[in-house]
Amino acid sequence: MVLRITSIPPLNLLLLLWLVAPAIPAATLTPVLQNTVTAARSTGDLPVIIQFSDKLDIRALRKEVKTIISADRPESRRGHRLKRQHAKRALIIDTMKRKARRSKRLIRRFLKARGEPRPLKSLWAINALAGEIPAYLIEEMAALPGVERISIDTVYTLAAPTGNRLSGLPMWNLESINAVSLWETGLEGQGIVVGVMDSGVDMNHPDLIDNWRGGDNSWFDPYGQHNLPVDFTGHGTQATGVILGGDASGYQIGAAPEAEWIAARIFDDTNRATLSAIHQAFQWMLDPDGDPNTDDAPDVVNNSWGFANTINECFQEFAEDIRLLKEADISVIFAAGNFGPNAESSISPANDPTVVSVGSVDSYNDIAISSSRGPGACDGGTFPKLVAPGENIFTADRLPLTYNVVSGTSFAAPHVAGAIALLKSAFPSATVSQLETSLLESSIDIGPIGADGDFGYGLLNVAGAYDWLIDDLGLSGAGILMFGEKAYSIDEKTKTLTLTLYRIGGSVGEISVDFQTSDISAISGLGHDYLGRVDTLVFSDGETARSFDITILDDSEDEMDEGFQVTLYNPQGGAVLGGRSSVPVTILDDDGPGSLVFEALSYAVNESHPKVTLSVLRLGGSSGRITVDFATHGRSATAGAGFEPKTGTLTFEEGVASSSISVNLLDDDTYEGNETFDLILSNATGGATLGVSATATVSLLDDDAGETLPTFTFSAPQYNVDESDGRVEITVQRLGDSSGSYSVDYKTAAGSAVEGDDFIQIDGTLNFLAGANSRTFEVEILNDGIFETAETFSLALYNPSSGSALGQTSATLIRIGDDDAKPGVGLFSAGVNGGLSGASSSGSLGTQSRIAAGGTAQEADGSKRQAGSFSFSIGNFLGVLDVNGDELLKPDDDTELQSSAEADIAGDDPQPGTDCSEAETRIHPDGIKTEGDGINQDCKGQDRQLYRQSKTSDLDQTGRQITHPAEDGATP
Incomplete structure (x- = not known):
C-alpha cells in the first residue's frame, strides 16, 4: 500500500521537499516549514508536529527493569523473560506519558500567554504534540527549551488496491512457507495477538470475525469516525486474511488461523492519512487500553504500507515509534515496497534497519518484478530482509466481495507476521529478537549465495525457524557477537545511522560488549561529519540482536564520500567476538545536484480521464538549480488521438526534490483495446544526471463498450451438490470476442473433500469453436455412506490459448452436502x-x-x-x-x-x-x-x-x- 502526498496546507508544490529534507539541529524548523511559515505568516494556522528532545533512555530503562524483577525473581527462565517483558512495557508507557505531559504543559502555557490556546494531540510515544498552530508563533515556539524540531503534519492519500485473476490454486503460498507442517503439530497461533496498521479490517468477514479480540482495546480510529472495525478499500482486510484468516471458503487463507487480531486504522473515510495519525496508531499498539499496568499489546504488528516519495531515501519520521515497539518486545513487519526492478529502490519506513522488511516472490520463487530492491537507504545493508509469496495470493476481501486475488509486497509481509504468530505460540518465552533471528537464519537461500539485494536472506521458512528455535533455546552458551553487515553506508543528510549486532550460537544469560568509532576520512565532532562514540551494549538473557545509533552531521559542502570505522571489543559474560567485529561506514555526500527519475516505471489510467500526472523525483542530492527536459512519445497510443503531445522543461530550485508532469488525455467512443505511450526525460543540466527510471510508460485503459479479448470464466463462484447426486455439472463461459476458436485447461484440487474418497480427480481441456460461448463437463461425486459435515474441493481454469485470457471467476468451489442419515443410538x-x-x-x-x-x-x-x-x-x-x-x-x-x-x-x-x-x-x-x-x-x-x-x-x-x-x- 503506497501513500502519496495530498497536501501541505497552505498548498504549494515546491514545499513537498520536506519529506526528504535532512534532519536539522535542535530548536529549528524543517526547511519546508520555514518556507511555509514565511508564505503563511498572515494566513492563519498551520498543522504541525512539535517534537521534544527528551526521549526514552533505553539504558536507564533496562536498569530499572532489572531492579524490579530482581526484587521478585521468578523461578524459571521463561517466567523471568515474561516478567521482564511485562515490566518493560509498563515502564516504557509510564515514562513516556510523564515526559509528554510535561511537554504539553509547556506548549499550553506558551499559547495561553499569547492569547492563542489550541487543542493539542499528545504523541506521547515520541514525546511530541500535534495541532493547528498560528503561523506567526511557530518560530518563537521553536526557540523554547527542549523543542527539538517542528515539522508539517503532512496529508497523504491511499492508492486504491486492485485485484488480479487467480493464476494458480489457493493455498500455494502457505505451503511454500512450510506453515502446513506446523498446523499438523497443532500449532495455529493460539494465544497470540497480531496488530494490523492499515486501511482497517472488515470485522464481519466470515474468515475474520471469530478472530477479532473484541472490546475497546482492539480497534483504534484516530479520526474518531467509527467505533467498530471497518475497511472502505479492502486492503487491510486482504492483509489480515493472509495473516490469520480461516477456511470458510473451503481453503485455509491465513498462516496463523487461531491467532487474534486488533487493528488501528491509519486512513480516514476519504482515504487520507496524516503523519500524526500514524504516530497515534503506533503508540496505541503499545498501550491499547490506555492502562500501562494492563499488558494488552500485540505480539507482532504488520505494516503493509510505505511512502511513495521515499525511493532510496531514509525517512526517519517513525524511527522512534519503531524503536519503542521493539524495546517492548513487539515484532515490527513492513512491506518492502513495489518500486523494483531497479536496485536501490527501498522505501521508508521499510528500510529502517530494525524492522523485518519483506519482498515478494511468485509461485516459482522468482522475485516479483515490482518488488523493491536493496541495499537499504538507511544503512546500506541487506534489503529486503526476507521474501515471501506475494503474487496471486487468494485472500479475504471486504464484503460483499468476500475474496480476492492480490499481488504486491503488501501481501508478502503478512506471511511473516503470521509466521511470527505461529512461532510465538510455540515458544511463548522467546524474545522478539530470537523469533526474528530464527526467520533470517532458517530462510531458504534462493538467490546468489548469501544475503543479497533481491531476496535478502532468503525465502521465509517457518518450519525451519521452528527447528532453529528448538536448537537455539536448547543451547547453553553465551553466544558469538558480530555485526549484521560487512559494511554500512548512509546519506549525509540522514540524522541517524543504526547498526545491529547479532548474537548467535547461544543466548543464555546477560552479556555485554564495548564498541568505539574511529576516523578514517570522516572527522568526528561537532561541526564535522559525525559524532564519535565509545560505549557499552548490553544483551539481556535471550536477546539475539541489539542495535545502537551513531549521529551523522550534515553540511552543505560538495565533497567526496567519507568514512569511519566501528569496532567491537571486551565482550563480557562468556560471549566471544565473531568474524565481523569491525566494520567500515561510508557517509555518502548528497550535496551534489542529484539524479532525476520517474516515481514509477509504469502508470495506468482509464482513457476517459481528462489527464494523467507523473511524479519526477530528485535523488541523491538537491543542491543547486537544475533543469530537465521531457517529451511524450507515442507507442500504440497516437499523439493527437489518445493523448495531447507535450514537451517542456522542469526546473528544480535549490533543495527541491520533486516535481510533476501532467498530460491531457483524449477520449473516444470506439473500442480499440488498451494503448500505451511513453514520457521521456532528457538533457539534465546543472550537474544533475538521469537515473535508470528516466522513461515511464502510460497505459490508457479502454473503457468503451465493444468486442473484447475472449476470457474464460466459470458460470458461478460456487456449485452445490449432494453426495448422493453422483455428479455435478460445471459450466465454463467464454466472454467477449467469440469469433475465433480458443481453448482452456481445467483441473480439480482437493480441499476438505479428498480425491478418491469424495470425488474423482479430473483434468482436461475445453475447446471453444467459433461462435461457441459455453461448454459443460461433469465431475463424479462419490457417496461414502458416512454422515459427515459438508466438504469442498475446487476447480481452476488455467493455460488459456494464445489471444485469450482467464476471467474474474477462474476458480470455483464445489460444496458437497452430506445427505446420509445421522447416526442414531438405540x-x-x-x-x-x-x-x-x-x-x-x-x-x-x-x-x-x-x-x-x-x-x-x-x-x-x-x-x-x-x-x-x-x-x-x-x-x-x-x-x-x-x-x-x-x-x-x-x-x-x-x-x-x-x-x-x-x-x-x-x-x-x-x-x-x-x-x-x-x-x-x-x-x-x-x-x-x-x-x-x-x-x-x-x-x-x-x-x-x-x-x-x-x-x-x-x-x-x-x-x-x-x-x-x-x-x-x-x-x-
Whole structure:
C-alpha cells in the first residue's frame, strides 16, 4: 500500500521537499516549514508536529527493569523473560506519558500567554504534540527549551488496491512457507495477538470475525469516525486474511488461523492519512487500553504500507515509534515496497534497519518484478530482509466481495507476521529478537549465495525457524557477537545511522560488549561529519540482536564520500567476538545536484480521464538549480488521438526534490483495446544526471463498450451438490470476442473433500469453436455412506490459448452436502440368554456408544452394575453385551439397559458390595474383547453419569422387553 502526498496546507508544490529534507539541529524548523511559515505568516494556522528532545533512555530503562524483577525473581527462565517483558512495557508507557505531559504543559502555557490556546494531540510515544498552530508563533515556539524540531503534519492519500485473476490454486503460498507442517503439530497461533496498521479490517468477514479480540482495546480510529472495525478499500482486510484468516471458503487463507487480531486504522473515510495519525496508531499498539499496568499489546504488528516519495531515501519520521515497539518486545513487519526492478529502490519506513522488511516472490520463487530492491537507504545493508509469496495470493476481501486475488509486497509481509504468530505460540518465552533471528537464519537461500539485494536472506521458512528455535533455546552458551553487515553506508543528510549486532550460537544469560568509532576520512565532532562514540551494549538473557545509533552531521559542502570505522571489543559474560567485529561506514555526500527519475516505471489510467500526472523525483542530492527536459512519445497510443503531445522543461530550485508532469488525455467512443505511450526525460543540466527510471510508460485503459479479448470464466463462484447426486455439472463461459476458436485447461484440487474418497480427480481441456460461448463437463461425486459435515474441493481454469485470457471467476468451489442419515443410538432387542447366564442386548449404533446396565434388583445378589463402551467400524451394526446376574431370578427382578453417544461426565460412586471383577464388554461379530473400563473406573471410586440420548429397555424375569420413551429433550 503506497501513500502519496495530498497536501501541505497552505498548498504549494515546491514545499513537498520536506519529506526528504535532512534532519536539522535542535530548536529549528524543517526547511519546508520555514518556507511555509514565511508564505503563511498572515494566513492563519498551520498543522504541525512539535517534537521534544527528551526521549526514552533505553539504558536507564533496562536498569530499572532489572531492579524490579530482581526484587521478585521468578523461578524459571521463561517466567523471568515474561516478567521482564511485562515490566518493560509498563515502564516504557509510564515514562513516556510523564515526559509528554510535561511537554504539553509547556506548549499550553506558551499559547495561553499569547492569547492563542489550541487543542493539542499528545504523541506521547515520541514525546511530541500535534495541532493547528498560528503561523506567526511557530518560530518563537521553536526557540523554547527542549523543542527539538517542528515539522508539517503532512496529508497523504491511499492508492486504491486492485485485484488480479487467480493464476494458480489457493493455498500455494502457505505451503511454500512450510506453515502446513506446523498446523499438523497443532500449532495455529493460539494465544497470540497480531496488530494490523492499515486501511482497517472488515470485522464481519466470515474468515475474520471469530478472530477479532473484541472490546475497546482492539480497534483504534484516530479520526474518531467509527467505533467498530471497518475497511472502505479492502486492503487491510486482504492483509489480515493472509495473516490469520480461516477456511470458510473451503481453503485455509491465513498462516496463523487461531491467532487474534486488533487493528488501528491509519486512513480516514476519504482515504487520507496524516503523519500524526500514524504516530497515534503506533503508540496505541503499545498501550491499547490506555492502562500501562494492563499488558494488552500485540505480539507482532504488520505494516503493509510505505511512502511513495521515499525511493532510496531514509525517512526517519517513525524511527522512534519503531524503536519503542521493539524495546517492548513487539515484532515490527513492513512491506518492502513495489518500486523494483531497479536496485536501490527501498522505501521508508521499510528500510529502517530494525524492522523485518519483506519482498515478494511468485509461485516459482522468482522475485516479483515490482518488488523493491536493496541495499537499504538507511544503512546500506541487506534489503529486503526476507521474501515471501506475494503474487496471486487468494485472500479475504471486504464484503460483499468476500475474496480476492492480490499481488504486491503488501501481501508478502503478512506471511511473516503470521509466521511470527505461529512461532510465538510455540515458544511463548522467546524474545522478539530470537523469533526474528530464527526467520533470517532458517530462510531458504534462493538467490546468489548469501544475503543479497533481491531476496535478502532468503525465502521465509517457518518450519525451519521452528527447528532453529528448538536448537537455539536448547543451547547453553553465551553466544558469538558480530555485526549484521560487512559494511554500512548512509546519506549525509540522514540524522541517524543504526547498526545491529547479532548474537548467535547461544543466548543464555546477560552479556555485554564495548564498541568505539574511529576516523578514517570522516572527522568526528561537532561541526564535522559525525559524532564519535565509545560505549557499552548490553544483551539481556535471550536477546539475539541489539542495535545502537551513531549521529551523522550534515553540511552543505560538495565533497567526496567519507568514512569511519566501528569496532567491537571486551565482550563480557562468556560471549566471544565473531568474524565481523569491525566494520567500515561510508557517509555518502548528497550535496551534489542529484539524479532525476520517474516515481514509477509504469502508470495506468482509464482513457476517459481528462489527464494523467507523473511524479519526477530528485535523488541523491538537491543542491543547486537544475533543469530537465521531457517529451511524450507515442507507442500504440497516437499523439493527437489518445493523448495531447507535450514537451517542456522542469526546473528544480535549490533543495527541491520533486516535481510533476501532467498530460491531457483524449477520449473516444470506439473500442480499440488498451494503448500505451511513453514520457521521456532528457538533457539534465546543472550537474544533475538521469537515473535508470528516466522513461515511464502510460497505459490508457479502454473503457468503451465493444468486442473484447475472449476470457474464460466459470458460470458461478460456487456449485452445490449432494453426495448422493453422483455428479455435478460445471459450466465454463467464454466472454467477449467469440469469433475465433480458443481453448482452456481445467483441473480439480482437493480441499476438505479428498480425491478418491469424495470425488474423482479430473483434468482436461475445453475447446471453444467459433461462435461457441459455453461448454459443460461433469465431475463424479462419490457417496461414502458416512454422515459427515459438508466438504469442498475446487476447480481452476488455467493455460488459456494464445489471444485469450482467464476471467474474474477462474476458480470455483464445489460444496458437497452430506445427505446420509445421522447416526442414531438405540436398543432394538433384548432377551435372556439361557435363563441363568444373564441378559443380553444388541443395538443399532453408527458411532461409538456407551452401554450401561443396572436395575431394581439388589446388586449384591441381583444383576451386576456394569458400564463400558464399544466401537463399531464402518458397516458393523451389531454389538452384544452380557449382563452378569445371579442364579436366582425373583419375580420383581428387572434390568435396565441404557445407551448414550456422549462421553461420561459424572455419576454415582459404586454401592457397597459391588462386584467389579467380572465386568467386561464384548464386541460382536468382530470378536474384539476389552476389559470394561467403565466398571473399573467405578470401582476406583470415580463418579460417572451418562447423558442418556437413547431409549431404555427393561427386562422382566421372563425376558420380556419393556420399552420406555427417551428422556425429555433427548433424541431417540
